[in-house]
Every structure is written in structure tokens, then in C-alpha cells.
Amino acid sequence: MRLCFLVEEHYRHDGMPNEVIRQLTSWGHHVDVLRPGGSLLRMSEAVDAGAHDAWVLKTVSGGPGLTLLEAAAAAGATTVNDARSIRGVRDKALAAAIGRGRGLPLPPTYAVARPELLREIPEAEYPLVVKPSDGSSGRAVHLVSSPERLEATLPRLTGEGMLIAQPYVPNAGTDLKVYGVGGELFATERCSPLHPDPAVRERRVPLSAEVAAIAAQVGSVYGLDLYGVDVLLGPEGPVVVDVNDFPSFRQVPDAAARVARAVLELAREGGSTAPYLRPHAPLPLSIPAQATAATATAGAGDGA
Numbered sequence: 001m002r003l004c005f006l007v008e009e010h011y012r013h014d015g016m017p018n019e020v021i022r023q024l025t026s027w028g029h030h031v032d033v034l035r036p037g038g039s040l041l042r043m044s045e046a047v048d049a050g051a052h053d054a055w056v057l058k059t060v061s062g063g064p065g066l067t068l069l070e071a072a073a074a075a076g077a078t079t080v081n082d083a084r085s086i087r088g089v090r091d092k093a094l095a096a097a098i099g100r101g102r103g104l105p106l107p108p109t110y111a112v113a114r115p116e117l118l119r120e121i122p123e124a125e126y127p128l129v130v131k132p133s134d135g136s137s138g139r140a141v142h143l144v145s146s147p148e149r150l151e152a153t154l155p156r157l158t159g160e161g162m163l164i165a166q167p168y169v170p171n172a173g174t175d176l177k178v179y180g181v182g183g184e185l186f187a188t189e190r191c192s193p194l195h196p197d198p199a200v201r202e203r204r205v206p207l208s209a210e211v212a213a214i215a216a217q218v219g220s221v222y223g224l225d226l227y228g229v230d231v232l233l234g235p236e237g238p239v240v241v242d243v244n245d246f247p248s249f250r251q252v253p254d255a256a257a258r259v260a261r262a263v264l265e266l267a268r269e270g271g272s273t274a275p276y277l278r279p280h281a282p283l284p285l286s287i288p289a290q291a292t293a294a295t296a297t298a299g300a301g302d303g304a
Contacts, residue, residue, distance in 0.1 A: 001267055002030045004052040006068055008037045008059040016248050017058040019256035020263070027260070036064040047071045054078040054267035058246050061090045061136040078271040080263055081245050085223040085273075089243040092133045092164050095222070099240065102221040105214065106240050107166040115157040118165055123147055125167050129194065129241075133162035136244070138193040143168060169234040169241065174200060176231040176238075178207065178215040179249050180224065182262040185215050188251040192232075204251045211238050218243055223275050225266055226259060 005021055012035070021031050032052070036059070046068060055072040057079070059065030066086060073083040089095045096109035110121055111133065121128065123146075130153065131141040140160050144150050157163060173195040179186045187207040191200035207215075215229045218240065228247030232239045249255040266272070 001053045001264060002032070002051065003263065003267065004032045004034060004055045004072075006034050006036055006055065006057045006059060006065040008063045008065055009035060010037075010060045010063075011058050014058075014248075016255070016259070017056070017246070020259045023256045023260040024263070029264070034068070036068050041068065043068075043071065047075050047077070052077065054080055054263065054271065056080045056246075056263055057083075057086060061134045066090070078267055080266050080271060081224050081226055082271055082273050086245045089222050089224070089227075089245055090134060090136075091162075092131070092135070092242070093162060095243055096164065096166075099218075099221060099243075102217075104217060104221060104240055105238060107169060110165045112163050112165070115154045115160075115163060118150055118154070118157075118163065119147070121165060125165075127168040128165045129168050130157065130163060130165045132160040133164050135160075141193055143194045166241070168194075169232045169239045171232045171234060173197060175241070176205070176211060176233070177247075177250075178211060178229045178231060179247060179252050180215060180219045180227045180229070181249060181252065181255075181258050182265070184258070185212055186249075186252045187211065202251060214238055214240065220275065223272055225272055226262060 003024065005017055007017060011017065021033065024031050041064070055069055055077055057065050057069045066083070069079050069086070070083045073079045088098055093109065093111035096106050099106045110118070112118055118130065126144065126146050128144045128150075129141065130144055132139065135141065140157070142153050142156070144153055171192065173192050174189050175192050177188045177190060179188075185207055187205050188202055189205045190202040191197050211231055214231065218229045219225070219227055222243060224243070224245055226246050228244040229240060230242035232241055249259060252258060
């Protein structure tokens with residue numbers, strides 16, 4: 001197969017996706033790598049839908065790679081993940097609306113175009129977690145304990161574009177990162193970015209039936225094939241606080257080979273589409289067989 005990977009400069013030396021590219025190449029597939037953040041792109045000629053069996057995106061939020069992937073999709077090319085699905089989770093305000101509308105356990109979400117509008121959030125909602133709607137890798141995430149602390153935080157939010165604010169979910173200082181790849185689910189526990197603790201090391205953990213069902217539904221709701229879900233175990237049960245397309249897959253056994261096989265399968269099948277674009281009944285929570293298998297093997301190893 002002939003594949004095109006769009007890789008931003010931020011990920012030039014990262015194991016993911018470089019290990020996946022090496023794995024595919026070792027299996028005899030041809031992989032072209034474009035770095036849209038560091039290249040002059042002649043958009044009228046950058047995309048040739050027939051030149052590759054699939055286009056794969058690994059870029060930062062807000063980077064130019066998604067624009068190029070959407071151009072490839074518009075020309076009829078297969079993309080991994082679906083370009084509209086990626087847009088649906090990279091805009092966190094949009095992701096919250098889609099997810100809550102489909103029954104996912106996401107916290108109530110406020111969105112503002114200007115930081116000062118956060119003052120209108122009722123005091124009863126504090127403490128708040130405030131972050132950019134297009135943020136990634138923990139950028140500009142703030143835990144705001146009160147309206148008084150908001151005033152001190154506002155200058156640091158200037159220039160971050162659209163912002164979202166969600167009521168803080170009380171937790172033990174760790175969160176779960178659940179990875180979906182090739183129809184399998186894997187869970188890791190890691191230190192919460194809001195409660196940094198060097199003593200907490202990321203490790204694989206068993207995946208409960210409840211969290212597995214939620215993670216599987218996340219993939220279905222957003223139309224993602226390769227994804228990560230950040231879950232907090234709050235006092236009222238699991239809460240989804242973030243969804244990522246093409247995450248790091250850290251702690252997933254044989255991650256490069258698993259992701260490479262998933263990419264090839266999606267390329268052969270023509271990829272998937274974003275189901276939230278079509279009206280449908282809310283999806284019931286269910287535990288796929290592969291989630292049970294992942295649970296059974298979760299203790300074998302030691303989110304994007």
C-alpha cells in the first residue's frame with residue numbers, strides 16, 4: 001500500500017508516529033511523510049486523491065495538517081481518522097455539545113470568545129477548569145477556585161482564542177487514559193495535570209466494565225478509529241474530560257504494530273465516517289468483546 005503521513009514539526013522525533021512509519025515500511029508498504037507546518041504548500045497540487053491508499057494525521061491542534069487532511073478527504077481520499085471526526089474532537093466546545101447530546105458523561109461546558117465573559121459563570125459552578133477550546137498536551141489549563149481567582153487568571157488567558165470552562169470533578173489526583181486501537185481498549189493510570197506529583201508513574205491498569213463501555217461509546221459517537229479518552233473517576237461515577245485523535249498510545253503493548261495494522265485495515269476498508277453528522281438514536285452503553293479481552297491482559301504491562 002501507499003500511505004501519506006502528515007506529521008507536524010512538534011512530532012518530528014516522537015516515537016508515535018515514527019515507529020508506526022518504520023513498521024509499515026518494514027512490511028513493504030510505501031510511506032510518504034509531509035510536514036505541513038514546515039513546508040510551502042501549493043494547495044491546488046498538494047492533494048492527489050489517487051496517489052495514496054490513505055492519509056494519516058499526527059499534528060498539534062490548530063496546526064495546518066488538518067486543513068490538508070480535509071482537502072484530501074474532499075478530493076475523495078481515505079483519511080485516518082475521518083477528517084470531520086477529528087474536527088469534532090479538536091474543538092472542545094463542539095466535542096462537549098456532541099458528546100452530551102449523545103449521552104456521554106461529560107461535565108457541563110461553558111464556551112466564551114473573550115476571557116472576561118467567564119465572569120458571567122455562576123459562583124455555584126466553582127471551582128472551574130478553564131482551557132483553550134483547541135488546546136492539547138495540557139496547554140493553558142487552569143484550575144480556578146473562585147471568582148476572585150478568575151480575576152487573577154484572566155490576563156494569562158488573553159490570546160488563547162475560544163475558551164471552555166467546566167466545573168471541576170473531584171478526584172484522587174490521577175486520571176485514566178483509555179486508548180482505542182484496532183477494536184481493542186487499553187487503560188493506563190497517570191498523574192492528573194491539575195495535580196502534578198512526580199511520585200505517580202504512568203502504568204497500565206485493569207479496565208472496568210463501566211469505563212470500557214464509555215470508551216467504546218466515545219469511539220462510536222465521534223466516529224474515531226484511533227483515539228484516546230481521558231476519564232476521571234468522580235464521586236458520581238466516571239466522567240469524560242477529553243478526547244484525542246491519534247494519541248501517544250503509551251503503555252499499549254506492541255503499540256506501533258497495533259496502530260500500523262489498524263491503519264492498513266482502515267485503508268483497505270475506506271475508513272469510517274463521523275456518525276454525529278447523521279441523526280440517530282442515542283447509542284446504548286455496551287461492553288465489546290475486545291474490551292473484555294483487554295481487561296484480562298491489562299495486568300501484563302506496566303496518555304497524549
